[in-house]
Amino acid sequence: MNAQTIANAGNPEWDDMQVLLRFGLGHLTHASFLLLRVSNRDAARAWLAAAPVTNAVATDPPPMTALQVALTSDGLRALGVAPDIVDGFSNEYVNGMSGDAGRSRRLGDVAASDPRNWGWGVRDQVPHVMLMLYAAPGLLEGFEQSIKSQLGAGFEEMRRLPTSELRSKEPFGFEDGLSQPRVDWERARPVKDEEQYAYTNLACLGEFLLGYPNEYGAYTDRPLLDPQRSGAAMLPRAEDAADKADLGRNGTYLVMRQLRQDIRGFWRHLDREAGGDAVVRERLAAAMVGRTLDGDPLVGRTNDAIAGNAAGAKGDLNAFTFESDPHGVRCPLGAHVRRSNPRNADLPPGKSGLIARLIRTLGFDAVALGNDLVASTRFHRLVRRGRAYGARITPAEALSGALADDESGLHFVCLNANIGRQFEFVQAAWIAGTKFAGMAGEGDPLLGHRQPALDGCPTDVFSIPQPDGPDRRLTALPAFVTVRGGAYFFLPGIRALHYFATA
């Protein structure tokens, strides 16, 4: 059964949500992203007011094409949205991904990934609107033409980002799209910050949708308007402030980064490290990701049920935590999946009971202390909705050098309600951070830029702990991923989109 044919659970307001958070649109294997600038405000607003945006209502059969509309803060300004309303959105969104050198440094956007080298996403190359078009095989071209023909004088196309046909593997050759948080649509989690002693994959709705309680039991800041204000009557009332109209409700922030992947560089480097031994080469690659090419977690699967995990084939590949591997002997501490989701709880694992918890809380337990250096996962989850682009080559083709050197990579897309606490934290503290889990001198082995940190600390090392001896250390790692563009967008609720277009 396609996920989109499941019954509509009463809550939340599917018809006011764009579809992408609820469904990954995996059946629509073709997609393109149009980056637009507003060239005529009235015409742009007129089109947006009637745009055929796909909402999150489940249909049977599911749609054969889908359109999503996302806007940057520059886009809101270009549409004439009042400055005090734009400023009601989060700081990160208002300032944008590329405008501030400090932010770029924290995100690891330095050297070749410096925004000055980006193809889009900087200054007058910041898009105003992104149209995300998805279609079943054979339908994308016609769908795109029909949408473009409606745009009229309202927009100028800044760039078209094509994607390659959706497959289960990302360009380096690893199984992808395996782990996602399960959104608590039914709002089963209590509306308060209760300490969690076990990893859960279930995440509060408010971690992804504005206008609902998050993991702290609080509502993320967003523009709340006086309902008397022009046009605001069309908006829903805020749950946490009944006298206000909620412009954020049913919307989510969408982070987009174009990440070029050097597939040849990746496999050839590992081949050299492995001395040409194919088994060792694959083992090193798996250590960097934390999963084998087929997606098996290196740490092994656990028999314990993990709350919020889906059952079935892909779910089984997520039945694990790192609790049984505190020193990273099976899955290196710095592996990409361990950095991007350490699968921990609020307290380091250990015996239950007041005294045992107190010992861990105070940091007197040596193993627990190592775990405690990593922040609790549940405040830093991302729903990933990226699509690959460029030519697909297998690891064997990458090694043989037979094919032309086209650019390939990932249009990384993630959804979250708090860019600072979710995407930026994961990217800056866990992926680009040199002190993750108490290590020194390492960045993410897949994504790292390899430039020394501000304090001179190197970042081009990857340690692979060994069961019976010192770590194996890969040094002088080259960068395998380069940022080519990016922006912070807001994917508004449908009523909010109408408000932007008409108020």
Ligand code: HEM
């Ligand atoms: C070209 C760049 C990237 C590549 C090749 C890549 C590759 C992968 C692969 C192979 C997996 C394992 C499959 C899965 O769990 O679905 C994964 C998981 C993940 N990645 Fe990436 N990734 C990239 C960029 C990023 C970025 C920029 C972020 C966040 C800032 C990120 C966050 C995550 C997260 C949260 C997971 C799931 C971890 C888990 O829950 O176990 N990735 N990635």
